[in-house]
Amino acid sequence: MRNENAKDDDAGISRADLPRLDLLRSFAVAARTLSFTRAGEELALTQSAVSRQIQQMEEGLGVALFERRHRALALTPAGETMYRAVQDCLERLRDATASVRAVTRHRQVAVTTTPGFASLWLIPRLARFSADHPLVDVRVSATNDLLNLERAGIDVAVRFCAIAQGMGRPLFEETVLPVCAPRLLQDPARPLRRPADLVRHTLLVMEGHHGMAPMEDWAPWLQVMGLAGIRGTNQLRFSNYNDAVAAALAGQGVAIGRLPLAAALLHAGQLVAPFEGSGHSQRGYFVAAGPQAEANPDARDFIAWLHAEAQRPL
Template identity: 65%
Template sequence: MPHGNVKKPPSDYPANALPSFGRAELPRLDLLRSFEAAARTLSFTQAAEELFLTQSAVSRQIQQLEEGLGVPLFVRRHRALLLTEAGAVMQRAAIDCLERLRDATALVRAAPSLRQVSITTTPGFASIWLIPRLARFTANHPQVDVRISATLDLLDLARSQIDVAVRFVPIRGGRETPLFAETVLPVCAPSLLRDGPHPLRQPTDLAHHTLLTVDAPAHYGAMMDWGPWLEATGAGDLRMKNTLRFNHYADAVAAAVAGQGVAIGRFPLLDEHLKDQRLVTPFKGGAASQRGYYVEIAAHAQRNTDAQDFVAWLRTEAAALAP
């Protein structure tokens, strides 16, 4: 059924008189734009204001379109316009055509800025290890937009549209090579090591200090934090004076730097903290945590050269940590 504003064309323009157009006979884009605006507003004046044209210019363009088609598109009444049946057909076509052009134009214009690599990893790895080094990657890849999702959740790469994951997971028995394995050892601020009534000389001295620990999600396991070192030193029943618990490892490290207690240091993650003496290790002999940082690249990113470059850069940075 015709639209409510549609009126049948006069008898000298039969409804079936719409001609077929070849590619060379398509209406000009400027005529379609003016027609779409006039058909939507049912006003040459409003269409002209919208398109920054004069009312007479819009009227002439509509007339040119009608002459090219051989049918009237509007019934012109005093202070009113109505679409003819032919006009309603052309309105639907014009809307579809212009929308497709807008979408295609937006896609093509956005294409140069769509060079991006999205990464998911733990908050600790992101803030302590990755972000301080990231300027070296972006300096060599200035056109690449790097997006980091720092979370303890194990995100599905395909569903989340993430290109690369750095997973902190148990050592995988030689099937893959991790970026690096991990050694754990207590760390604290230099002032805590040498000052106060209970300097840290041996593990039993920890009983006089505050334990800084992380409440990790269940899938990381209970041995993620202090467990491996306490087990390796035979101090599994050690009780410290009190405990401060954090959701994220980086917060526990920050508390240790501030001298609020003793945290478990994860190396080589904290190598730079030892080099600049923000933290010190009061005891010798670290323990392997049996966990490592593994790189996973999504199937949809296998042909993303920027994602491949990012993974190669990660491995180069990790290799530089080797003694």
């Protein structure tokens, strides 16, 4: 029988050198959401259980992974380092597990993109690709993290970045304008007739990814309107754009409509644009092919389909 304290022959480390897998998983979710409460909801644990697990991991490492602020969490430099490493390891473990479980090899296209692009633009259109390619499975990894395409086994990435950065072939540029539920226009006590009226309303704001500052998603439009200092009565902040859109649909405030992601909701009348005028965000969506896409004709078909859909009218 192998000694529990023996060194691993391949890695040269003992089991005691690594945190338990359940602690790493809780840490990864807490680091992504920056909330023990939301991490607990996602993991089906209590907030206190997640907090204890993180504390146990910190004690084992001998270093703090989070800064506990008033009603907020932030990763320490050590936490940032661990988060990058854990994300990479878990992604590789998920891919390896999926590969081992596969009984037969299906034709597949693996795609990564942001949660907002996936839910608002890609998924509503995927049925058309499947109808033309019924034997091809599409695996969508919706994340704001920039995955290593080769390491993660990804065929196609749809990246959201600054136009000047250009991470691949351009799909479309983004324009922005405020949007809200139609019923917000029916409140006589808080009219929405001109941009300055936003001071009476809740603003729905994106934050938290890759150094993105609060109100950064509003900045291009506010600059065009000459309203750079406006904040609204209060703000609801979200880490994923589709959550901000969901809040807007529920009538909880005014969001920045990122076109063409929100175009279908505007076309259907589920959201409305209360003001004239839009702004260019100087950002856009780009399609990048992973190293394995060249040998995957279905991936090449998917890339061609993406560009055709981008030109397709609603």
